[in-house]
Amino acid sequence: MALESKIPSGPIQEKWTNHKFNLKLVSPANKRRYDIIVVGTGLAGSSAAASLAELGYNVTVLTFHDSPRRAHSIAAQGGINAAKNYPNDGDSIYRLFYDTLKGGDYRAREANVYRLAEVSNNIIDQCVAQGVPFAREYGGLLDNRSFGGAQLSRTFYARGQTGQQLLLGAYSALSRQVGLGRIKLYTRREMLGLVMVDGMARGLIARNLLTGELERFAGHAVVLATGGYSRVFYLSTNAMNCNATAIWRAHKKGAFFGNPCFTQIHPTCLPLHGEQQSKLTLMSESLRNDGRIWVPKQKGDKRHPNEIPESERDYYLERIYPSYGNLTPRDIASRAAKRMCDEGYGVGETGQAVYLDFSDSIKRLGKKVIEERYGNLFQMYEMITGDNPYEVPMKIYPAPHYTMGGLWVDYNLMSTIPGLYVIGEANFSDHGANRLGASALMQGLADGYFILPYTIGDYLASHKFTPVKTDHEEFVKEENAQKDLIKRLMSINGKRTVDDLHRELGKIMWNYVGMSRNAEGLKKAIQMIKELREEFWKNVKIPGDAQDLNQTLERAGRVADFLELGELMAIDALHRNESCGGHFREEYQTEDGEAKRDDENFAYVAAWEFKEVGDWVLHKEPLVFEYVKPSTRSYK
Amino acid sequence: MSSKKLNLTLKVWRQAGPNEKGEFKTYYANNISTEASFLEMLDIVNEELEARGEDPIAYEHDCREGICGTCGMVINGRPHGPLQGITTCQLHMRHFKDGDVIYIEPFRAKAFPVIKDLVVDRSAFDKIIQAGGFISVNTGSAPEANSIPVKKENAELAMDAAACIGCGACVAACPNASAMLFVSAKVSHLALLPQGLPEREIRVQKMVAKMDELGFGNCSNVGACEAECPKEIKITNIARLNREFYRARFLSNVEE
Numbered sequence: 001m002a003l004e005s006k007i008p009s010g011p012i013q014e015k016w017t018n019h020k021f022n023l024k025l026v027s028p029a030n031k032r033r034y035d036i037i038v039v040g041t042g043l044a045g046s047s048a049a050a051s052l053a054e055l056g057y058n059v060t061v062l063t064f065h066d067s068p069r070r071a072h073s074i075a076a077q078g079g080i081n082a083a084k085n086y087p088n089d090g091d092s093i094y095r096l097f098y099d100t101l102k103g104g105d106y107r108a109r110e111a112n113v114y115r116l117a118e119v120s121n122n123i124i125d126q127c128v129a130q131g132v133p134f135a136r137e138y139g140g141l142l143d144n145r146s147f148g149g150a151q152l153s154r155t156f157y158a159r160g161q162t163g164q165q166l167l168l169g170a171y172s173a174l175s176r177q178v179g180l181g182r183i184k185l186y187t188r189r190e191m192l193g194l195v196m197v198d199g200m201a202r203g204l205i206a207r208n209l210l211t212g213e214l215e216r217f218a219g220h221a222v223v224l225a226t227g228g229y230s231r232v233f234y235l236s237t238n239a240m241n242c243n244a245t246a247i248w249r250a251h252k253k254g255a256f257f258g259n260p261c262f263t264q265i266h267p268t269c270l271p272l273h274g275e276q277q278s279k280l281t282l283m284s285e286s287l288r289n290d291g292r293i294w295v296p297k298q299k300g301d302k303r304h305p306n307e308i309p310e311s312e313r314d315y316y317l318e319r320i321y322p323s324y325g326n327l328t329p330r331d332i333a334s335r336a337a338k339r340m341c342d343e344g345y346g347v348g349e350t351g352q353a354v355y356l357d358f359s360d361s362i363k364r365l366g367k368k369v370i371e372e373r374y375g376n377l378f379q380m381y382e383m384i385t386g387d388n389p390y391e392v393p394m395k396i397y398p399a400p401h402y403t404m405g406g407l408w409v410d411y412n413l414m415s416t417i418p419g420l421y422v423i424g425e426a427n428f429s430d431h432g433a434n435r436l437g438a439s440a441l442m443q444g445l446a447d448g449y450f451i452l453p454y455t456i457g458d459y460l461a462s463h464k465f466t467p468v469k470t471d472h473e474e475f476v477k478e479e480n481a482q483k484d485l486i487k488r489l490m491s492i493n494g495k496r497t498v499d500d501l502h503r504e505l506g507k508i509m510w511n512y513v514g515m516s517r518n519a520e521g522l523k524k525a526i527q528m529i530k531e532l533r534e535e536f537w538k539n540v541k542i543p544g545d546a547q548d549l550n551q552t553l554e555r556a557g558r559v560a561d562f563l564e565l566g567e568l569m570a571i572d573a574l575h576r577n578e579s580c581g582g583h584f585r586e587e588y589q590t591e592d593g594e595a596k597r598d599d600e601n602f603a604y605v606a607a608w609e610f611k612e613v614g615d616w617v618l619h620k621e622p623l624v625f626e627y628v629k630p631s632t633r634s635y636k
Numbered sequence: 637m638s639s640k641k642l643n644l645t646l647k648v649w650r651q652a653g654p655n656e657k658g659e660f661k662t663y664y665a666n667n668i669s670t671e672a673s674f675l676e677m678l679d680i681v682n683e684e685l686e687a688r689g690e691d692p693i694a695y696e697h698d699c700r701e702g703i704c705g706t707c708g709m710v711i712n713g714r715p716h717g718p719l720q721g722i723t724t725c726q727l728h729m730r731h732f733k734d735g736d737v738i739y740i741e742p743f744r745a746k747a748f749p750v751i752k753d754l755v756v757d758r759s760a761f762d763k764i765i766q767a768g769g770f771i772s773v774n775t776g777s778a779p780e781a782n783s784i785p786v787k788k789e790n791a792e793l794a795m796d797a798a799a800c801i802g803c804g805a806c807v808a809a810c811p812n813a814s815a816m817l818f819v820s821a822k823v824s825h826l827a828l829l830p831q832g833l834p835e836r837e838i839r840v841q842k843m844v845a846k847m848d849e850l851g852f853g854n855c856s857n858v859g860a861c862e863a864e865c866p867k868e869i870k871i872t873n874i875a876r877l878n879r880e881f882y883r884a885r886f887l888s889n890v891e892e
Contacts, residue, residue, distance in 0.1 A: 067802065070698055125780055126776075131829050131831050136785075140791075142781060175765045179766035187762075240700060274672075276680060278700065453775070495687075
């Protein structure tokens with residue numbers, strides 16, 4: 001099967017406009033004849049569901065949460081990018097496009113990234129109209145701040161809770177449509193299987209998490225907005241229930257998986273406290289606007305940070321990357337921290353941390369200004385660590401955060417399964433091999449508000465649909481398959497807990513498929529994952545009943561999927577013999593330890609086709625750069 | 637911070653289903669690091685239960701950063717535990733002493749029926765938002781973002797109110813199980829912004845009507861909601877809600 005990216009022809013500035021004109025339309029009166037199922041209620045899912053319902057489609061929304069507002073987009077702190085150029089510092093759609101493409105280390109499609117930048121301004125307009133309380137200047141107009149990988153201020157923010165406010169905006173739009181009866185909302189439902197009829201996505205099987213009942217949902221198209229898969233690492237900044245099950249089950253039905261090894265390790269997270277840790281906490285990248293990152297110049301210096309004089313501190317990001325300083329992109333900042341710690345300069349009890357210090361900014365701007373900008377983050381830090389960051393530098397360390405990889409989609413956001421759309425972090429996305437800060441919110445809302453609502457209409461208008469109801473044999477088949485899977489899980493009755501096995505997988509992923517990778521380690525990881533998967537299916541223990549609220553069973557299903565996805569991530573990382581963005585292969589680095597990209601051989605999207613567990617076929621979508629010539633990405 | 641180990645006795649509310657009788661059961665949490673969070677302590681207890689083949693304690697949680705609003709339980713009589721301004725997931729074990737006995741119960745309110753153990757049904761909050769907690773603006777119809785300036789002071793007050801995470805601690809804390817703090821936070825957030833003004837009157841009336849319909853109690857100015865709110869939403873929002881409500885009743889021609 002050939003991968004068709006469906007990128008429209010013409011100059012990049014006109015592609016999206018022309019494409020919109022060429023898309024077939026569904027007339028207003030006909031829209032209500034189409035049923036669209038949206039899975040997930042984060043920024044992408046909520047915004048898509050609301051927009052589709054406003055257009056007149058029949059929309060069904062599923063979320064495994066008790067309320068749509070709980071989706072993990074809520075936890076995004078720092079902000080959302082747009083090319084408004086309000087600060088008059090030279091921004092433009094083209095520059096946002098350029099920065100994002102470069103930030104992704106030239107492993108994304110030009111046309112997609114340009115479109116993302118193009119709709120970014122509409123997103124801000126939409127959110128303000130919904131009542132999102134963005135930060136403002138005294139004149140009443142919107143304020144901006146800077147994020148990593150940009151030399152200007154284009155990030156809109158609502159204190160340290162931008163994701164929360166944007167999600168509540170999308171949630172309010174979704175809720176309005178629920179109240180109007182145009183969206184049927186099903187909470188506490190987890191998608192387990194995709195239903196296909198005549199090769200098209202026509203519905204799904206979901207488990208009612210309260211009763212354990214399997215339920216059938218039928219429609220003309222299915223939209224997955226189910227987020228990323230960083231929980232494959234067990235410890236990550238993702239919420240505890242984030243999982244890959246929906247996209248993974250779709251992958252096993254024929255949706256190709258794009259660039260699974262492109263994962264982002266976020267530089268500013270709280271360090272590990274010990275074995276009892278359940279997740280890692282992110283501290284917004286915005287802190288790097290005013291915080292300076294350093295380690296002692298002397299290895300193993302055990303002095304209290306405030307006793308280490310200025311001359312004995314190494315502000316290594318400012319030293320190595322003078323033009324971006326503390327605002328280098330995430331992949332670069334993370335690797336630099338790891339390098340410092342690996343070389344013995346790390347601080348704290350474990351030596352696996354670096355300082356993020358605000359004392360200079362507090363001296364320069366006053367404590368009040370810092371409190372206004374980051375008050376809630378400082379409070380969060382103190383709550384977790386017991387240290388007061390106004391007085392003692394924060395200790396930070398990188399942690400798995402975001403997955404650029406995901407299901408492969410064409411320019412219309414459709415996967416390789418007709419009628420199956422994938423939006424937000426769940427798709428392989430516009431971020432290439434590394435996502436810039438404040439771009440995830442932008443992409444989720446771009447997909448949901450301004451891209452999918454157009455492109456899905458073209459699919460609906462240009463296909464003939466045989467009527468499919470939930471009593472169709474494919475629904476019966478898929479429901480039985482899911483029933484069997486649950487029965488199999490419940491009947492193992494082994495000795496190890498789900499979390500125990502998940503922790504072990506996480507350690508393999510972090511050690512061998514984490515911040516830096518090499519061929520030997522990846523081969524070892526593949527073997528270890530296979531063995532662990534066998535162990536899981538022989539020795540996992542799930543108490544309770546499947547016909548009840550059973551949180552252990554929920555987790556077991558997700559871990560079973562991670563145990564397959566983890567192997568594909570390692571396979572993908574092993575095949576990509578280059579370093580780019582978040583994917584750092586130790587064999588491919590420059591003399592000073594920077595990523596060495598290989599455009600000759602690897603300027604493509606790796607899209608993996610599932611054959612059976614442990615067996616995938618690689619398809620390549622070549623990346624063509626007409627506007628921005630890939631160059632060595634330098635932030636020095 | 638150096639870590640110490642704690643041994644604790646837990647008295648946890650166990651209830652098999654909405655219509656089953658619940659009771660406190662005793663569990664022991666041993667060798668818990670003071671650096672661990674309260675929920676990590678519960679995870680450890682649950683993992684031991686699972687290893688023994690027993691049903692773990694059902695409780696809800698997700699982001700573990702205090703922002704999603706999923707977690708929530710009554711710890712020693714207080715929603716989200718003994719500290720102010722945090723959610724359950726932000727509570728850390730360093731605030732407990734070795735040998736402590738800790739009582740853990742679900743949020744209790746008529747409008748939040750217990751589903752299982754510590755899990756309650758808070759969908760009533762969604763229904764209140766669906767009734768009117770929004771600005772009616774379709775995708776694509778928004779004007780340029782900077783075309784309407786917003787007084788910084790109002791934007792800040794709106795943000796204070798919008799910080800609500802919908803956890804329900806206010807309802808659990810209130811002797812009347814009132815949802816006034818929750819409703820007032822949304823009404824205030826949108827009434828303070830020029831974008832929210834066209835629907836100012838209808839919004840407050842619809843939300844209050846829905847709140848009453850769903851079985852939440854009245855506000856009698858106890859103030860427990862403010863004291864227990866993890867986001868420290870101020871009770872002055874309730875004053876604003878009352879003002880908005882009477883203003884709307886006085887001015888509007890909404891049909892009952």
